Amino acid sequence: xxxxxxxxxxxxxxxxxxxxxxxxxxxxxxxxxxxxxxxxxxxxxxxxxxxxxxxxxxxxxxxxxxxxxxxxxxxxxxxxxxxxxxxxxxxxxxxxxxxxxxxxxxxxxxxxxxxxxxxxxxxxxxxxxxxxxxxxxxxxxxxxxxxxxxxxxxxxxxxxxxxxxxxxxxxxxxxxxxxxxxxxxxxxxxxxxxxxxxxxxxxxxxxxxxxxxxxxxxxxxxxxxxxxxxxxxxxxxxxxxxxxxxxxxxxxxxxxxxxxxxxxxxxxxxxxxxxxxxxxxxxxxxxxxxxxxxxxxxxxxxxxxxxxxxxxxxxxxxxxxxxxxxxxxxxxxxxxxxxxxxxxxxxxxxxxxxxxxxxxxxxxxxxxxxxxxxxxxxxxxxxxxxxxxxxxxxxxxxxxxxxxxxxxxxxxxxxxxxxxxxxxxxxxxxxxxxxxxxxxxxxxxxxxxxxxxxxxxxxxxxxxxxxxxxxxxxxxxxxxxxxxxxxxxxxxxxxxxxxxxxxxxxxxxxxxxxxxxxxxxxxxxxxxxxxxxxxxxxxxxxxxxxxxxxxxxxxxxxxxxxxxxxxxxxxxxxxxxxxxxxxxxxxxxxxxxxxxxxxxxxxxxxxxxxxxxxxxxxxxxxxxxxxxxxxxxxxxxxxxxxxxxxxxxx
Numbered sequence: 337x338x339x340x341x342x343x344x345x346x347x348x349x350x351x352x353x354x355x356x357x358x359x360x361x362x363x364x365x366x367x368x369x370x371x372x373x374x375x376x377x378x379x380x381x382x383x384x385x386x387x388x389x390x391x392x393x394x395x396x397x398x399x400x401x402x403x404x405x406x407x408x409x410x411x412x413x414x415x416x417x418x419x420x421x422x423x424x425x426x427x428x429x430x431x432x433x434x435x436x437x438x439x440x441x442x443x444x445x446x447x448x449x450x451x452x453x454x455x456x457x458x459x460x461x462x463x464x465x466x467x468x469x470x471x472x473x474x475x476x477x478x479x480x481x482x483x484x485x486x487x488x489x490x491x492x493x494x495x496x497x498x499x500x501x502x503x504x505x506x507x508x509x510x511x512x513x514x515x516x517x518x519x520x521x522x523x524x525x526x527x528x529x530x531x532x533x534x535x536x537x538x539x540x541x542x543x544x545x546x547x548x549x550x551x552x553x554x555x556x557x558x559x560x561x562x563x564x565x566x567x568x569x570x571x572x573x574x575x576x577x578x579x580x581x582x583x584x585x586x587x588x589x590x591x592x593x594x595x596x597x598x599x600x601x602x603x604x605x606x607x608x609x610x611x612x613x614x615x616x617x618x619x620x621x622x623x624x625x626x627x628x629x630x631x632x633x634x635x636x637x638x639x640x641x642x643x644x645x646x647x648x649x650x651x652x653x654x655x656x657x658x659x660x661x662x663x664x665x666x667x668x669x670x671x672x673x674x675x676x677x678x679x680x681x682x683x684x685x686x687x688x689x690x691x692x693x694x695x696x697x698x699x700x701x702x703x704x705x706x707x708x709x710x711x712x713x714x715x716x717x718x719x720x721x722x723x724x725x726x727x728x729x730x731x732x733x734x735x736x737x738x739x740x741x742x743x744x745x746x747x748x749x750x751x752x753x754x755x756x757x758x759x760x761x762x763x764x765x766x767x768x769x770x771x772x773x774x775x776x777x778x779x780x781x782x783x784x785x786x787x788x789x790x791x792x793x794x795x796x797x798x799x800x801x802x803x804x805x806x807x808x809x810x811x812x813x814x815x816x817x818x819x820x821x822x823x824x825x826x827x828x829x830x831x832x833x834x835x836x837x838x839x840x841x842x843x844x845x846x847x848x849x850x851x852x853x854x855x856x857x858x859x860x861x862x863x864x865x866x867x868x869x870x871x872x873x874x875x876x877x878x879x880x881x882x883x884x885x886x887x888x889x890x891x892x893x894x895x896x897x898x899x900x901x902x903x904x905x906x907x908x909x910x911x912x913x914x915x916x917x918x919x920x921x922x923x924x925x926x927x928x929x930x931x932x933x934x935x936x937x938x939x940x941x942x943x944x945x946x947x948x949x950x951x952x953x954x955x956x957x958x959x960x961x962x963x964x965x966x967x968x969x970x971x972x973x974x975x976x977x978x979x980x981x982x983x984x985x986x
Contacts, residue, residue: 342491346428350421354392357417360410361388367407368400392417440494440511447515448474448494453504453532454523454550456485458748462520462548463490465749474511476504476532478523498528505531514539522550522578522748530556533564541572548752549577554618561795569791576752583751584727585618586758586806588743592692592723594628595813598983599689599720604633608683608693610706612643615696615727621650624661625803626810627848628691631840631873635848637663638683642670642697642706653852659871660848673709680713689720689986696727703728704742711735715963718956720984736969737962738976760899761805762798763790765888768895772887800849807845808892811838813981816926817905819896830889838892839885843874846885926951926980931958934968940975949980959984 365384372380390396391414400408449472452459459475462468473493477483483497494511498504504523505513508531513519519536521529533549547568551557561577568575594605605628609619620637628635637654644667654661668679684690695706707726714721714737721739734740746754773787786797793801809819815834830838850868858867870881893903907923927943930936931954943950952975954962962972976982 342487343428345491346424349424353420353424354417357392357414357420358388360417361391361414364388364391364400364407364410364414367404367410368402370402388414391415395419436494443474443494443512443516444510445512445515447512447517448472449516450474450518450520451508451511451513451516451532451536452476452520452522453498453508453528454478454520455482456489458522458524459486459520460489461747461749462522462752465747465752466518466520468518474516476507476511478504478525478528503531504528505535508532509535509538517544518546518548520548520748522548524550524552526551526553526556530560537564537567537571537573539571541570545572546574547576548748549575550580550748551577552579552581554579554582558795561798565791576756578748578751578755580745580748580751581615581618583754584743584745585615585622586754587746588619588694588725588727588741589622589626590806590809591741591743592694592725593626593810593813594691595810596981597691597723598981599691599722600983600985602688602691603629604636604688605629606636606638606686606688606690608638608640608690608710609696610640610642610680610693610710611696611703612641612645613696613698614648616641616694617648617650619694619696619727620654620663621852622803623694624654624657624663624852625800625845625849626807627660627841627845628810630660630844630848634658634660634662636688637661638686639663639665640679640683641665641667642676643667653854656854657848657851659856660851676709677713680710681717684714684717684719689984690722692722693724694727695724700729704733704740707740708735711737711740718959718963720954720959720986721962734973734977736973738973757899757901758802758805761808761895762801764891764895764898765804766790766793766801768887768891769884772884796853800846800853803849804842804845804888805895807842808896811841811889811892812903814838814841815905816908817903818924819901820904821901835886835889838889839882840874842885842888843877847871924949928953931955931961931972931975933957934961937961937968937971937975941971944975944978950975950978951981951983952976952979953983953985955985 362384365387369380369384391411395415395418400411450463450466450468451474452462453476455478463470463473470490471492473490475483475486475490475493475495477486477495477497480497483495486493487495496507496511498507508519513532513535514537516536519532521532521536523529529550533547536547539545549564551560557577557579564577565575607623609616609623616639620639623637624635626635639651651663651665654663666679668676670676693707693710695703695710697703697706703726707724710724711721721737724735724740726740726742728742729744733742767790770787770789786793790798812818815838847870850871854866855868855871856866857869857871858865859869861868870877874882874885896902904924906926908926925948927940927946927948928951929940929943931940931952936958940950940952958972961968962976963969
């Protein structure tokens with residue numbers, strides 16, 4: 337393996353010692369020698385420099401002719417320069433040969449403060465976010481190059497490399513995984529993470545132990561989560577399971593939700609998903625489970641693949657979910673730019689109008705190239721440009737329209753924080769469901785498999801509760817409200833008409849999720865046959881079934897408070913209390929600006945300067961401005977980039 341920064345530090349210290357010893361010799365020679373004769377100063381200094389080298393290397397110095405104590409001291413420092421160098425070398429060898437093996441034995445016996453597996457990019461944010469002490473860390477790197485990078489970043493930590501045929505779990509066990517205070521199994525290889533987590537849970541119960549486990553493959557996460565949670569609960573280990581790609585899709589869907597982007601007259605929802613790779617299926621699945629506007633018609637998903645790929649099982653399930661989704665797949669040759677433009681134009685011109693476009697690809701820059709092409713076609717057609725979500729790395733570009741939204745991979749510590757927030761909301765929502773279900777269910781009706789405490793739920797049901805937590809932002813945005821981090825007095829109740837409106841949205845989300853899971857209407861519940869009596873429009877439900885949705889809406893403020901969040905609402909709303917004494921939640925100002933001509937652009941810019949959030953209403957004239965090459969087009973794009981809400985008038 338290449339020398340790491342630890343070895344570099346030792347080399348730099350040796351060089352520094354030698355330079356200081358030589359300089360001490362020069363100063364000692366000067367203080368111990370008589371003043372040179374006139375004209376001999378240059379010759380004398382050359383002698384000082386040369387003799388100083390000899391003093392350091394030969395460890396012998398001439399007698400101090402002037403008897404200067406300071407000069408003698410400097411000469412002794414110069415003579416001992418090589419001794420100091422030998423000391424540094426001895427300490428370095430002692431560290432490598434003795435201290436590190438002893439520390440490894442100590443880790444195996446008592447466990448390190450932190451044990452992490454992954455690349456440097458994977459583990460860095462975890463170390464920072466968890467405030468782990470570097471000297472008490474052990475790392476398991478997936479490759480030699482990763483091990484070298486980690487050693488450079490953390491020179492005094494223990495770093496071990498997993499060989500191609502090596503077992504990450506066995507290596508972690510030798511480093512004390514079962515006794516470590518914190519274990520972060522966060523590499524990009526699920527099997528290595530699972531192997532390390534297995535060893536971390538092979539221990540007797542102990543307080544204050546934490547395990548962060550990353551599992552990216554949906555099937556692996558679904559099949560193994562319950563087992564890990566049960567074992568962690570038995571051993572009093574605080575376990576958090578994360579998926580970087582799942583959180584990324586959640587963020588992408590949320591930044592393009594229809595509550596913040598509206599098209600006048602559009603009754604149902606339409607989204608386009610474009611590109612290639614496994615992320616396309618995850619995006620389609622997440623959008624389908626949101627149940628946007630399915631009380632009117634199934635959500636329309638247009639999937640445009642740029643490479644020929646077999647349809648995943650999730651896509652097959654989406655095609656069968658006729659209540660929730662109407663999905664259309666098409667392929668286009670990625671070398672045929674004109675064919676791609678025609679396919680985009682056909683999707684964009686269909687009904688209902690697009691509410692979002694999601695672009696993804698396995699190669700860096702691919703998703704952004706697709707997004708730019710979508711933007712170009714929509715501008716030429718003078719059509720409303722919806723949020724174009726780009727799942728790409730290292731790119732921060734809103735495009736010429738201001739409507740491109742980049743969603744890079746979040747750092748793993750941020751993923752863990754967001755996952756914990758979503759789970760807190762989901763747990764609170766499930767507890768509300770349990771309470772309400774038990775209160776309205778008749779004694780004759782059997783309990784459903786989901787009527788158990790959170791830790792006993794199947795992962796599929798937990799994910800359904802997480803979808804409900806994700807759906808909160810959309811529900812509130814449709815009412816001109818939003819979720820804000822931090823503690824603040826929560827809005828304690830919605831008017832009855834608002835409760836009903838949000839209950840319809842919640843029931844639509846639930847019905848879409850159940851439909852994608854294979855359920856349809858049946859007069860009696862039969863999970864094996866996929867039948868449920870509540871698979872009906874909200875208005876056709878019985879009072880008990882309606883009450884379950886109503887209870888979830890009424891509990892929203894308290895659910896958010898449990899996650900350290902609160903509700904803010906727009907000051908322009910009519911239905912909340914209007915007097916200062918009655919207000920129980922913070923307000924935020926939203927300035928509504930109509931972009932029907934260039935004067936509207938100036939008005940919107942003034943609103944931003946006043947500190948207001950911005951709602952833009954754009955008609956055909958505004959879209960013509962955006963598609964033009966006039967300076968005002970760039971100004972409008974900047975406004976769209978910053979707008980809180982956008983409404984297109986068709």
